[in-house]
Amino acid sequence: MEVYQFPCLQDNYSFLLHDPSTGATAVVDTPEVAPIEAALKEKGWKLTHILNTHHHWDHTGGNAELKARHGCVVIGPSGERKGEIPGADRAVREGDEVAVGNVVARVLDTPGHTAGHVVYHFPTEKKVFVGDTMFAMGCGRLFEGTADQMWSSIQKITAMPPDTEVFCAHEYTLSNAKFAVSVEPDNEALQARLREVEVKRAKGVPTVPTTVALELATNPFCRPDSVLLRRTLGLEGADDVAVFAETRRRKDNF
Incomplete structure (x- = not known):
């Protein structure tokens, strides 16, 4: 195809x-x-x-x-x-x-x-x-x-x-990356990806498609089990749905 x-x-x-x-x-x-x-x-x-x-x-x-x-x-x-x-x-x-x-x-x-x-x-x-x-x-x-x-x-x-x-379906990657870093600032893979995205968007290069592996490593909405994310949100003992919901709430207000 x-x-x-x-x-x-x-x-x-x-x-x-x-x-x-x-x-x-x-x-x-x-x-x-x-x-x-x-x-x-x-x-x-x-x-x-x-x-x-x-x-x-x-x-x-x-x-x-x-x-x-x-x-x-x-x-x-x-x-x-x-x-x-x-x-x-x-x-x-x-x-x-x-x-x-x-x-x-x-x-x-x-x-x-x-x-x-x-x-x-x-x-x-x-x-x-x-x-x-x-x-x-x-x-x-x-x-x-x-x-x-x-x-x-x-x-x-x-x-x-x-x-x-x-x-x-959308080119939202740069703004998404900036939010992701705000809730998982110690994720080195995420920091590196943000730098790559900044270079691509400055040149007008699309950041889509991505891959499942890349999202699992850097997308906070795919990572509610992340210790780093949970620490930022103050939800160390919460279930994954609660972490996901709080991440979405913060993105809505970012």
């Missing part, structure tokens, strides 16, 4: 997924039509599928126009409210499979950011498209779910093989 990543809106990313053996091409989320059309033209690919991770406008805003232009199949989470995924042809949930040509994704339910959020995991490709569930050194805000739900969702991603590439 070929993946073509490109920016949309102010800080979104969109991704074209292409199976060369069949010509099938999916786009993961549709923040903005013009960049998606430009990417399709540049690659010479025909859009056959839209894979939506959740209902927010900056992930579904291009659905109707792209479907009208290309006749593509729109796939989205069954857990979102009826009508929230524009043009939806198929609703999917955990355990379902989605084929883009000969390449198959496993769907995982990852509620927290929204009630029905899903991610698309391509195990044979070692790639997962996570929408707003996980960011590089961050996670999505809890708009419609609980900390317990989001922590369970994060664990589904971190349970994947360490070399799995994680494609996040």
